[in-house]
Amino acid sequence: MEARLKNRHRAERRFRLFGGLAIFTSLIFLGALFAIIIQTGAGAFKQTRIALDMHLSPADFNAGQAVEGDWLERADYQAMIKRALRQAFPELRSRREKRSLYRMVSSGAAFQLRKKLRGDPGLIGTDFRIWVLASDDADMVFKGAVPRDAPVAHRRLDDRQMSVLEALEDTGRLRSQFNWTFFSAGDSREPELAGIAGAALGSLFSVLVCLALAFPLGVMTAVYLEEFAPKNRWTGFIEVNISNLAAVPSIVFGLLGLAMFLNIFGLPRSAPLVGGMVLALMTLPTIIIASRAAIKSVPPSVREAAFALGASPVQAVFHHILPLAMPGVLTGTIIGTAQALGETAPLLMIGMVAFVVDLPTNILDPATALPVQVFLWADSPERAFQERTAAAILVLLVFTCLMNLTAALLRKKYELKW
């Protein structure tokens, strides 16, 4: 009897331990996920720049031949950058040596130079220094993301380039600064020129379209079902339908968008408008379910008081019940929007995966979205893109966490006890 009791207590402790372990494992996974993404992504917020000492003469711009006002646009900035590099490292003479030297700076350096001169054409004829973007390979080595003694195939910088890097470093011509490009540029094939601005704008437009459609439709549906609908087979069908829609895989919504919005209605591919419409259909059930719960929790006494004062049913709902249910409705809307923001699969179906360099300016321009950008970059072989993928994920996570936090606070603050 005693032994049996001991066994039973041991089983009890074991069971409890398993429960604790399950929670511990999940939390460890969550911690590891965040830790690895932060660790991988942190580097992308820094960008290596190389100082080049320039001396440009008016002859470089062929000022005499070109049309007035256009000559700054047409000049061969690439050649000027290359010349400055050659002057900085005169010991590198052969074609191959020079070529590997040129690969140390980004192909965006020429644009930087043009921008600087457009801002201040007076620099022509003087000595000045410009901090140009380093190429992604040099950037990775300087930041320490790739160890300096790694094999050449992995390091991607040959020994000559390594000695150039060290020479630049020793003379203070190499520095790391905040990576504004990442937040201001669209996508690019070159990691050092790629940014999330285009994707973020695409996400913003899609989510705005989604909200503009899903919020009114969702609230109206909830009001109708909760306050006005007769309890018959039709409304029963609508209810079952809504709870089933909430569990339809997101990719199926993408197929709907492709077949209906693109092929039948002929809306443009890759446009945030279509993305927003598909996301709206997906978010609708979430908003409806949350809004219904919120409306249901408003006590009948409010409605009766409104009726007693002579309000019509519509007035009672829109002037009294809905405002009281608003915190709950908004909580559901924010959670739904956060889901829509992180959704990728349906956007792949309607072509929002294109390589888009230009920033979208309206809801009909081709665009991608933040999670799609993550998907695209995750596929790129360059190491520097891996870093940027994690950084883009961080931005995405900050937004979704902020939205979920707002929802939680809203729920807590306006939680009314009747």
Added chain:
Amino acid sequence: MACLIAASTISILTTVGIVLSLIVESFQFFRMVPVSDFLFGLHWSPQTAIRADQVGASGAFGAIPLLAGTLLISAIALSVSGPVGLLAAIYLAEYASPRFRSLVKPMLEILAGIPTVVYGFFAAIVIAPLLRQGGESIGLEVSSESALAAGLVMGAMTIPFVSSLSDDAITAVPDSLREAALGLGSTRSETIVRVILRAALPGIAGGLLLTASRVIGETMIVVMAAGLTANLTINPLEAVTTVTVQIVTLLTGDQEFDSAKTLSAFALGLLLFTVTLTLNVAALKIVKTYREQYQ
């Protein structure tokens, strides 16, 4: 008022739209490829030839390898999230102090709020290489796009699903049952296993079905971490492909809407929709019958 009624029909229209678009396109597909070939074929290689006389011009559209791959990955995912989620729910509902519960529950829910593309990235760059190295060190060959990596991460993602649905089911069990069992002298774990879990079983089963439907329809994790080539195997260390992966690969990029290749994606979509809808309806039904039992 008319506005309100119109708004409430949107959700019906969405469903009708889904069903119609899937059925119309699938119908076109089944005019080119017989239904039986699609449902029971063992080979999936959806390339269509540029010239009619090319080798392998017809392509093969047998969905069985895709279904097997989907099932394999889902089984791995559920064998992670099922036990872990259930045990976590039991601990939170029966053992944890209210303070611990209010702290840990939201943290678990963060897992459900993270976009799936993040899990895909994590599976592809962390878990898959880890499994590969681990396999190498014990002399096992693990594919870099193994079903195991995708399944494990998907399992972790669905832990909060299982745990919150089971939590609801467990807390809904009336206290009288709990007290009766404890009063008869059973330990807490005995009460949980022999009384509470049995009473909560329909709710838990419903939750698991919903999770299964979610896992089957999950796209981004498998697109990023599972393979592209159809492979009929039950070895979790090999690369398999799933229904959702094929839909994505068939429909991204240029499409012509008269080729069997493009249309087959809609047939796969229809298959996916049917399977998940069946699971959802079954889950809702189980949960509903169960609710009536105690109220």
